[in-house]
Amino acid sequence: MADNLRGRHFSTALSRCTVMKYVxxxxxxxxxxxxxxxxxSRSAKVRENxxxxxxxxxxxxGPTKMNFVSFEHYRGPDRGxxxxxxxxxxxSLCYILKTKYPRALVMAPYNTVWLxxxxxxxxxxxxxxxxxLMAMFSIWKxxxxxxLYWCMVNIFRIGTSTxxxxxxxxYSGVFVSFMALKEKFINHVYRVPGPFDHSxxxxxxxxxxxxxxxxxxxxxxxxxxxxxxxxxxxAFAIILSIVFTYSRAxxxxxxxxxxxxxxxxxxxxxxxxxxxxxxxxxxASLIAGAAVAPSVxxxxxxxxxxxxxxxxxxxxxxxxxxxxxxLGIGINNFPExxxxxxxxxxxxxxxxxxxxxxxxxEIYLLTAAELGWPGIIVFLIIILTFALRTLKxxxxxxxxxxxxxxxxxxxxxxxxxxxxLEWVFRITPVMxxxxxxTGFAMALVDRGNMRKASPVxxxxxxxxxxxxxx
Numbered sequence: 329m330a331d332n333l334r335g336r337h338f339s340t341a342l343s344r345c346t347v348m349k350y351v352x353x354x355x356x357x358x359x360x361x362x363x364x365x366x367x368x369s370r371s372a373k374v375r376e377n378x379x380x381x382x383x384x385x386x387x388x389x390g391p392t393k394m395n396f397v398s399f400e401h402y403r404g405p406d407r408g409x410x411x412x413x414x415x416x417x418x419x420s421l422c423y424i425l426k427t428k429y430p431r432a433l434v435m436a437p438y439n440t441v442w443l444x445x446x447x448x449x450x451x452x453x454x455x456x457x458x459x460x461l462m463a464m465f466s467i468w469k470x471x472x473x474x475x476l477y478w479c480m481v482n483i484f485r486i487g488t489s490t491x492x493x494x495x496x497x498x499y500s501g502v503f504v505s506f507m508a509l510k511e512k513f514i515n516h517v518y519r520v521p522g523p524f525d526h527s528x529x530x531x532x533x534x535x536x537x538x539x540x541x542x543x544x545x546x547x548x549x550x551x552x553x554x555x556x557x558x559x560x561x562x563a564f565a566i567i568l569s570i571v572f573t574y575s576r577a578x579x580x581x582x583x584x585x586x587x588x589x590x591x592x593x594x595x596x597x598x599x600x601x602x603x604x605x606x607x608x609x610x611x612a613s614l615i616a617g618a619a620v621a622p623s624v625x626x627x628x629x630x631x632x633x634x635x636x637x638x639x640x641x642x643x644x645x646x647x648x649x650x651x652x653x654x655l656g657i658g659i660n661n662f663p664e665x666x667x668x669x670x671x672x673x674x675x676x677x678x679x680x681x682x683x684x685x686x687x688x689x690e691i692y693l694l695t696a697a698e699l700g701w702p703g704i705i706v707f708l709i710i711i712l713t714f715a716l717r718t719l720k721x722x723x724x725x726x727x728x729x730x731x732x733x734x735x736x737x738x739x740x741x742x743x744x745x746x747x748x749l750e751w752v753f754r755i756t757p758v759m760x761x762x763x764x765x766t767g768f769a770m771a772l773v774d775r776g777n778m779r780k781a782s783p784v785x786x787x788x789x790x791x792x793x794x795x796x797x798x
Contacts, residue, residue: 353394356416364420369428375421376492379483382417383496386760387503387533389523393756399462403663403686405754406465414760415472418479425479429486437481438717438770439710443474446706449699450659457658458665466660469756473763480767485774490732493768494544494551494559497537500761501562504534508569520572524757528750531570531578532758535742536765538566538582539589539735546593546602547731560605564612571620574627577749581742586613592734596726637677639689639749645672646693656700662687691747691754714766715740721773724780729772736769 367374385392395408425433450470457463484490504522508530511517519527544551545559563586570582590609593602645666649657657665666672666685673685688694696704715737722733743753743762752758 349394353411356413361416361420364417365423368420368424372488375424375483376489376495378417378421379488379492380495380499382414382421382479383493383761383764384499384503385412385414385417386757386764387500387523389525389757397461401684402462403684404462404660405687405751406462406469406660408465409468410465410472410756412756412760414476418472418476421479421483422475425482425486429482432486433482434485434774437478437767438774439713442706442710442713443477446703446710447471447474449703449706453656453659453699453703455658456653456656457661458668459658459661462660462664463658469759473759476760476763477767480764481771481774484768484771490729490772491550493540494548496764497541497544498559498562501534501537501541501566504530505562505565505569508572509565512572519574520569522569524755526752527573528575528578529752529755529758530573531575531582532743532746532750532752533761534566534570535578535582535585535746536739536758536761538563539585539738540732540765541566541735542586542589543593543728543731543735546590546605547597547599547728549728556601556605560609564609564616567613568616568620571616571624574624576627577746579624581745585738585742588738589735593731596734597728597731641675641677642666642686642688643690643693644675646688646690646697648672648675649697650693650700653697654700656696656698656703659698662694662698687751687754689749689751691751694751694754711740711744714769715744717773718769721769721776724776727776729776733769733772736765736772739765 364374364378368378392414393410393412395410398408400407447470451467454460454463454467484493508520508522511520511522520530521527522530524530524533541559542563545556545563548556551559567579567582567586570578573579586609590606594606646662649662649665649672652671663685666676676685688697692704692708695707699707718733718737718740722730722737724730740762743758747753753762
């Protein structure tokens, strides 16, 4: 059965991969990367623009990625050896950092040891995996994420302006919100997916960046009135976009994140702008809430019970896999094992008519089933330590960087709370945005620690770049 499955997926994937797209990516790698390295090595402004593009491209999706040896119809999160334009920018920036700033880099950023342990567990999980090629897809993806994390930490440690991240977050929020609202009001799509494959991806992606955008709009005195207003409007558009996905949990978490962000700004950095924007947002939220309430209530009342039943069936199967396989069944192999093994697909009733099984909806149970007890324990240690270090950094002082850490922390809370209901963290746009925000957070914490430890010896480059970027 597995052999037939592989053959069917491979032939379908080949029919969709055009020669022109392969050629475009090869040319981009051969010509674009050297050009980015050449100009990025000579100009701080070019490096900032590359960081902005790196972030924005995570939202664009399909046109910016290429799957080599692709299995498009596989139900797992990873379906090929994926390469994106974000990866090409990361390679360029990593080369620039290593050659231009070798002494300013931290070669092993925060949590590198735990991340290496998790990666070792992921590699070892290929042993029990029935479809080893599928496991290799994820192994390749996690290597790309490691490079992205290293790049984000170090690019901001050397003094790159935080406004490079601001532009990336703003453009990403504008793009995804525009796509979602266009689908709602022009195309009349019921549950808008935005630029992604599924509507459930929208809240997890946008909730990571929305609190930070709101912080910039409320607290960043470097921004003009128009720029600050753009941040606030985009944050509000993000919440409206999430409303029209009709993801009940996503909407709840986004509203909670917005409220917590506004409260943090009013308590930690009160100002006339903060008070004025708070009043405007409260009034706008009440008006918008009254307008969309009927459709949201209808969605909540009409949500099919089969959806929750299917979720519970997947969870039971995942717990059975963990019980029978304490070291896991192999990364990215949950759908295959659930499809071919009666010990687990016996739990499937609602989804029993499907030829191929899907993925467990809870990210924690999915991780436990595929990586076993060692994998889920290390995974939890990593996400908790990242979140706690971010919160600790946010509480140190009343400054813009600490307020941004509050925003990043609220985004992490949204993502990991959604993890009890969704596995969407494994999708490349969401995982990439999480790695970007995590690397950004760790860089901000490091910058604060370095400034506090040795304020006189701080690189003047950081100050110059921040001032020049305004």
